[in-house]
Amino acid sequence: xxxxxxxxxxxxxxxxxxxxxxxxxxxxxxxxxxxxxxxxPSEAPxxxxxxxILGYGRWWLAFAGLIMASAVAARFIRDPMRxxxxxxxxxxxxxxxxxxxxxxxGFSGWSWMISETLFGALADGQPSMGAGxxxxxxxxVLIFSFGLAERGVMKGDAFVVSSIAILVFLVAxxxxxPVGSMLVGAFQDFDGSFxxxxxxxxxxxxxxWSLGCVAGGERCGVAWRTLWLALMxxxxxxxxxxxFALVATRTRFPFKKGLRLLTVLPIITPPFVIGLAxxxxxxxxxxxxxxxSNLFGIEPGRWLYGLTGIWIAQVLSFTPISFLVLIGVxxxxxxxxxxxxxxxxxxxxxxxxxxxxxLMKPGIANAFLIGFIESMAxxxxxxxxxxxxxxxxxxxxxxxxxSQNDPSRxxxxxxxxxxxTLTAFLAQRYWLSGxxxxxxxxxxDSGSHIALPRSxxxxxxxxxxxxxxxxxxxxxMILVGGFVKTWGLDNSLTLDHYARAFSVEIRDGALAWTxxxxxxxxxxxxxxxISAPLTAAVGLLTxxxxxxxxxxxxxxxxxxxxMSFAIPGTVIGISYIMAFNLPPLEMTGTALILIACFVFRxxxxxxxxxxxxxxxxxxxxxxxxxxxxxxSFRTIRKVILPLLRPAITAALVYSFVRAITxxxxxxFLVSAEYNxxxxxxxxxxxxxxxxxxxxYSSMLIVVMIVVIAGFQLxxxxxxxxxxxRVAGVTTAPSLSLGQEKTV
Numbered sequence: 001x002x003x004x005x006x007x008x009x010x011x012x013x014x015x016x017x018x019x020x021x022x023x024x025x026x027x028x029x030x031x032x033x034x035x036x037x038x039x040x041p042s043e044a045p046x047x048x049x050x051x052x053i054l055g056y057g058r059w060w061l062a063f064a065g066l067i068m069a070s071a072v073a074a075r076f077i078r079d080p081m082r083x084x085x086x087x088x089x090x091x092x093x094x095x096x097x098x099x100x101x102x103x104x105x106g107f108s109g110w111s112w113m114i115s116e117t118l119f120g121a122l123a124d125g126q127p128s129m130g131a132g133x134x135x136x137x138x139x140x141v142l143i144f145s146f147g148l149a150e151r152g153v154m155k156g157d158a159f160v161v162s163s164i165a166i167l168v169f170l171v172a173x174x175x176x177x178p179v180g181s182m183l184v185g186a187f188q189d190f191d192g193s194f195x196x197x198x199x200x201x202x203x204x205x206x207x208x209w210s211l212g213c214v215a216g217g218e219r220c221g222v223a224w225r226t227l228w229l230a231l232m233x234x235x236x237x238x239x240x241x242x243x244f245a246l247v248a249t250r251t252r253f254p255f256k257k258g259l260r261l262l263t264v265l266p267i268i269t270p271p272f273v274i275g276l277a278x279x280x281x282x283x284x285x286x287x288x289x290x291x292x293s294n295l296f297g298i299e300p301g302r303w304l305y306g307l308t309g310i311w312i313a314q315v316l317s318f319t320p321i322s323f324l325v326l327i328g329v330x331x332x333x334x335x336x337x338x339x340x341x342x343x344x345x346x347x348x349x350x351x352x353x354x355x356x357x358x359l360m361k362p363g364i365a366n367a368f369l370i371g372f373i374e375s376m377a378x379x380x381x382x383x384x385x386x387x388x389x390x391x392x393x394x395x396x397x398x399x400x401x402x403s404q405n406d407p408s409r410x411x412x413x414x415x416x417x418x419x420x421t422l423t424a425f426l427a428q429r430y431w432l433s434g435x436x437x438x439x440x441x442x443x444x445d446s447g448s449h450i451a452l453p454r455s456x457x458x459x460x461x462x463x464x465x466x467x468x469x470x471x472x473x474x475x476x477m478i479l480v481g482g483f484v485k486t487w488g489l490d491n492s493l494t495l496d497h498y499a500r501a502f503s504v505e506i507r508d509g510a511l512a513w514t515x516x517x518x519x520x521x522x523x524x525x526x527x528x529x530i531s532a533p534l535t536a537a538v539g540l541l542t543x544x545x546x547x548x549x550x551x552x553x554x555x556x557x558x559x560x561x562x563m564s565f566a567i568p569g570t571v572i573g574i575s576y577i578m579a580f581n582l583p584p585l586e587m588t589g590t591a592l593i594l595i596a597c598f599v600f601r602x603x604x605x606x607x608x609x610x611x612x613x614x615x616x617x618x619x620x621x622x623x624x625x626x627x628x629x630x631x632s633f634r635t636i637r638k639v640i641l642p643l644l645r646p647a648i649t650a651a652l653v654y655s656f657v658r659a660i661t662x663x664x665x666x667x668f669l670v671s672a673e674y675n676x677x678x679x680x681x682x683x684x685x686x687x688x689x690x691x692x693x694x695x696y697s698s699m700l701i702v703v704m705i706v707v708i709a710g711f712q713l714x715x716x717x718x719x720x721x722x723x724x725r726v727a728g729v730t731t732a733p734s735l736s737l738g739q740e741k742t743v
Contacts, residue, residue: 007158008075008087008146015068015139019049024061024132026586031131049132058126060101064136067094071143084150091144095169098137102129102584128586141169159633160549164557167542171560173585174600182575186411198408205409208416219389223416226376226391229307229314230420234371236315240467241322241367242360243460245330250452251461259464261705262471263320268657268704269478270678272685273697274313275384277477278304287477305387313381316474318374319467322367324654325609328646329363332616338450349453362615365428366608372424373604376417379569379664392417393664397570414571422559482695497691502699517696520680525703527591527676528659531598535655536648538599539606543647544636546607547614548622561604569664572601577668589671597669598659606651613647614640652711657704
């Protein structure tokens, strides 16, 4: 009981401080700038909640104070059930009240007519929520969680209950709220009034649903084109990713380290750069196209500009994601099961097909799902290579920023895309339902996987080697492009592009970053390094809760997480602008909106990777730790995390890389103060400065390789202790996962 009181006392103390000692509303210069100290606590813009109530007539905040006081009073109730009920009620009421008052009262007064009718006009409104209001909201969530734990929910484990509540709260704010703001636009007119005509007109548009290509016409609608492309990309990237994982773990391929580097390169490259390189190779004036034309008289065509070109670029870009998801799953297949199959006289082919491959099904299904969603949400490749064959993501973009200026059409297209994605998610769940894939149980085995069947070994090498050569050629074009004056016109070598982007001078004895790219470069690295660990932590914690805990609404919660990943970045960017440009939460133009976008858009990759890896960990490992009186937090830290190192590395690498290479959402959220690298490179491309753009992209690739290597060294490798029968000595696993015992 003492530790529960101590935990609750800390949270209540933070809640009281949020009312008395912290500015309640948003500080224009930024809370962490601490410029507000000069006017604190008397001036209205920086006054805490208690001063806002007493000195500036914002009486509605008193209700939040009364709810906090009721939680303090509940602290002194002895009966755990009664106390838990009051705490849970106070926490839920506090969150609900802060949400409603934030939405209902804007800068000039009531935001809703019904509120003014019920309560009368307000003399003054309120700015956006600041540090005090946000801190109070989190305190109310924790009070609600502690109350449920007191009542025995999740066996009274406050850590698990609090984790679920906070994740639900964050997902509601950064996924449902902005997406809801965007979708409401489907039924609104330009002045914000209700008008369903736009939705009706767009949902029936023949350009979306046409099946003309099946009936012998010119082309199918954009919805069917996008669906077909996503299926082809998901299938291609999953097959290639599995081939790379098998070559890296089950063969004696002499260039395994080079293979791992090449599989990472496409994912750390801005997407439009791969499109430009493909254009230089296979476009009408490309190197290969002109060579074939001169040698064999083949007339240059435009085959690259359409679904074929997009598919090549997407498979090249998304295969590394499949590899990162599958490598840990392939390594995690227990050799003892393969040995048992061979002991029963099954040959290598039958063992692989009936034992090894079925145990990889979680990873294969997750890789396919991620490839499908990535293709659906991809914006850069279709923008460069799509030509007149648009897909849903580009159509949404042009519906908002193009001459159409039709937010209703953008919302309808987003709804269609979301339906496709959720259908794929349901199909994946159905395929994996009712099956157990646990292969890591704590028992020892030989540690040696069987060799691949000869036919499969030949097949995977036949896929991997040409892909390696093709990737080297692609990146050779990118590398050369940064050192020539003008692509295709003046191919003389120069260092001017790098000098213009990243020049450094000594001025007055100090180092001066004079290159035009330095500001966006440092901003990008800073935001990526902040968002990557947050993304990995939130994603893997969510995966643990989904796989290991049973709670009401778990499936709905998992669906909600996929929404942030399923919707195109263009829609995410626009919805964030619509949701966070006005009260109650105003974040546009700040680094916080970029970090929030990256965390909750990239989190599903950490979730899916964690779910796939955790499906292979037997629950007996958790149960053994809990039996030894370790709590859930200690079990995660000491038992689960060391076995999830591949998933941790994948989450860190992917979230860091996506924070640097993302373009579709970022282009709407950047500002003059916080301009990201991809947005800056797009501006260079639009101005025709291709050499500087390629030089900047090449520098980003080098930096990402260095940081990824640092992540891998920091996290380390998963060490599954295997039995090693050599000279009569056997090593067996111990529960600590960090020691071996000699038997």
